[in-house]
Amino acid sequence: MPRYWLMKSEPDVYSIEDLRKDKRTYWDGVRNYQARNSLRDGLKKGDLVLYYHSNAEPSGVAGVARVVREGYPDPSALDKKDDHYDPKHTAERPIWYVVDVEHVETFKKLVPLEALKAEPRLKTMLVIKRGMRLSVQPVEGAHFDIVRRMGQGT
């Protein structure tokens, strides 16, 4: 029984089309403890993810990905040359975690944030709350289905 999540990425940095080309990637660079807890403990193999484009024109849900490997230490936190390097993170005492995700589908039409806000059945979704910055957040199954249908145009 898969559970559902929403993950944010800036399309200028890594878009769902980048994921489609790569087929699979590890979700690095999360440096927020609440999101880290979800990556380390929450996301399970087979869980489905709404792929959200943030800081975009327009921002919104661009497609669906699937978790294919559960949380493990973030390699980018060990790499001194990486923007996400964190000296407090070590191989022995990791702080930051990643999961691997694979591309499932790119929506025919991105579902803009505005459309999510306009759909009454989605009014409790976290992502539409003002000031919601959490980059990995849980999504209710019913909400996931509604958003996916909006994206598939069905």
Added chain:
DNA sequence: GCCAACGTTGGC
């Protein structure tokens, strides 16, 4: 590019 909202840091 602006800036409100939020999380984190560090002085005390």
Added chain:
DNA sequence: GCCAACGTTGGC
């Protein structure tokens, strides 16, 4: 442990 300062996120 408080809270001001600072840095980041992310919609607009």
